[in-house]
Amino acid sequence: MxxxxxxxxxxxxxxxxxxxxxxxxxxxxxxxxxxxxxxxxxxxxxxxxxxxxxxxxxxxxxxFPPVLLPTPWKVVVSGMAMIESGELLSHIRISLGRILTGMAFSVCLALPLGVFMGLSRRFEKIADGLISLIRPIPPLAWLPLAVLWLGIGNATVVFITSVAGFFVILVNTIAGVKGVDQVLMRAAMSLGAKGSALIFRVVLPAAIPAVITAVRVAVGISWMSIVAAEFVAASDGLGYLITFYQDVLRTDIVIVGMFTIGALGISMDVLLRRLEHFLVPWHEGVKVGR
Amino acid sequence: MPSPSSEAVHRSAKRDIVVDRVHKVFGAGESATTALDGISFQIEDGEFISLIGPSGCGKTTLLYMIAGFHTPSAGEVLVSGQPVTSPGADRGMMFQEYCLFPWLTVQGNVEFGLRIKGIAKSERHEIANSHIRRVGLDGFQNRYPHQLSGGMKQRCALARCFANDANILLLDEPLGAVDAMTREELQDEIQDIWWDDDNRRRKTVVNVTHSIDESVYLSDRIIVMSPRPGRVREIIEIPFERPRRPELRFEPEYQRFVAYVHDLLKSFKGH
The missing domain is CATH 1.20.58 (Methane Monooxygenase Hydroxylase; Chain G, domain 1)
Structure with missing residues (x-):
């Protein structure tokens, strides 16, 4: 420019x-x-x-010696070469697939659990003890056990990304369900809603914004944990790429990998924002206030 | 517990809402406060009643008991002869806050109750649209609540309430937050919808308000409550012809009623 x-x-x-x-x-x-x-x-x-x-x-x-700090131009050239050879794209596809699978698992598990815990105080008490105990454990602390149980490969990496996303989605879903405006509940009841109609027509719609925000945060955390997970437990993916080329002192390719992860992170966030805008067009107005 | 003789009164026709020696205590032990202390009155089918009183007189608590959100600590609230146990579609409610569902459009909000009742889409559409037109929101069917002004939100809430066709309407200061001009417009709209819906029975309305003018303008009877603990101080009959029109406000007789309620409310200050 x-x-x-x-x-x-x-x-x-x-x-x-x-x-x-x-x-x-x-x-x-x-x-x-x-x-x-x-x-x-x-x-x-x-x-x-x-x-x-x-x-x-x-x-x-x-x-810095050139081998430790390549010029930006060198990084661009290496990046282009890796795109041309298809190497970068195949690693992207693999990591992206793992992130998406991990997210799918954590949403499928955390969402219903969070809704139940938000709705039933008794169920929340039953589940809360165990969950509070497990929640502070960093996702990567699961790696050693995961490798032993699931071996080296997709399963372990997907497991780690699921763990990373699970608790964020769970906690925010509970908060979203519990945070439903009581006046809205009363209005719905006065219009004849009760039982499952209350849950499906008031509680869940009201909780959607919190859940979508949680998924966005969860995706971010998953990207953070996938590098280490792929380093330990995989022979492909962007995390593996970075650590492999570190060993052979190709810092230019390491930086290509880092930028790729950053760019994918931003892209997914933008996509999720779009999705949020599409799913809850009313939410922006609520945040801004009346 | 109601005595057998009062039971007979409750079950007789025409008594739409019966509030019978209702007490409400919030909290327990030393921090317990009596919000309502032996409230009794009856509201006939099709009456327009206003509950007025200073803050702390328990008028909203009382309304919420009729709605089924609160239960009395002692005494009984009967609607159509049955003790109130839970909220229901027979008692429509309008709130002070704008409590439209933010994820639904105007159309969706007005159709909410009809959808719960399982009414078919085309019929639902027709009913909702006639009420949306009636409150002057035609053309705004696809707007979300955050795209509406305060007055429009309450118009939408009004349409939602009337579309559900409850026999009893409970109004919890719905006009408290809108500007003065809109308030008078909406008062007339509420009166009109309540009054000349001629192919059906009139609805029974219980309106909680802070506005003396509103209570005199709209009500058949005003129930004046005094605070701490909440008690019924006086029930005032307002005899003006229906439908009432804004010019009524300039009549000396009207102003006499306003002054009377005003002095009554002022007299509680000394206690």
Whole structure:
């Protein structure tokens, strides 16, 4: 991006904001797009500075030997080569598959359990003791046992990512179910709802935003734990890729792997936000307040 | 426990709601507070009643007992001759807070009760739409509550309540939070829907309010309550013809009633 376009991006929205009527609906999309462009510009300032600093340090100083700190360009070239050879994509596919399978397991287990625990105080008391005991154990502390039980491979990695996501989803589902506005419950009862109708038409819809937020957090935690899990218990996936190339001192490829994980993390978060917007279009308004 | 003679009164027709020597104590031991102390009154079929009194007089607690959200510590609340044990679709409720379901559109909110009753989609649509039109929300069927103004939210709540066609309507200060102009409009709408729905029996309304004007304007009878503990102080009959129109507010006779209720409420301050 040249400095000329940067400047244009920076000044144009300001001018238009003064000229255009802000409140009218027709201009909203145009204004929104411009605001987005302005924000994207702001988002890029810091990464570009870091990139520059990195480049100067790697290429023009002797602070680090090249084998420990490759130039950004070298990373890009290695990345392109790995995309071309298909190596990167196959690792992505494997890790992504594990994350999604792990999430599916933790949602399928934590969601119903959380709903039951949120609805029944007795059931919550029965389950809470065990869960409070297990919850503080970090997902990675399960690795040694998981390897012994499930061996090296998919099962162990999926197990670790499930554990990582499980408790976040469980705790937030319980909170979401318990946090249902009592006035809404009363309104529903006065309209004739009781029993399962109350649960399916009031409690669950009201808890959906909390669950979706929890899934987003859970995905983040899963990405954090998958690297170590694949390092110990797999011979493929992005975590394995990073640790394998560390052994052979290919720091450029290590950094490619790190960026890939970061990019996938962001992409999944964006997708989940979209999904949230689609599933609970009303939630944004609730957060902002009336 | 009601005596056999009062039992006979309860079971007779026309007495839609009977509140019989109701006590309500919150808490236990030393921290126990008596919210309601021996409340008794009867509401006839089709009456419009307002419960008014200073905060702490237990008017909302009483309304919630009729609704089935609270149970009396002693005494009995009967609706259509049956003791109230739980909330039900026969007693529609409007709340002070905007309590629309935020995940449902205006249409979805108004259809909520009909859906529970298992009414077929096309019929549900028709009923909901006629009530949405009636409260002036036509064209807003697909909006979500957060996209509506405060007055529109209460219009939607009103439509939801009436669409369910409960015989009894319990209003917990639904107009307390809307602006003055909208409040008067909605008062007229509530009165109109209650009054000239001519192909059916009129509904019975119990309206909890802080507004003296609203209670005089809308009610057949005002039940004035005094606080700590909540007691019925006086029941005032309001004789004005129906349907009442806003000009009524300028009549000296109307203002005499307003002044009377005002002085009555003011007299509790000394206690």
């Amino acid at each position: 040249s400095s000329a376009t940067n400047e244009a991006d920076m000044t144009r929205p300001e001018r238009d904001e003064i000229a255009g009527p802000k409140g009218s609906g027709k201009d909203a999309t145009g204004l929104f797009a411009r605001l987005m462009r302005q924000q994207v510009y702001l988002y890029l300032v810091l990464p570009l500075s870091v990139l520059l600093l990195w480049h100067v340090t790697a290429a023009h100083t002797d602070l």
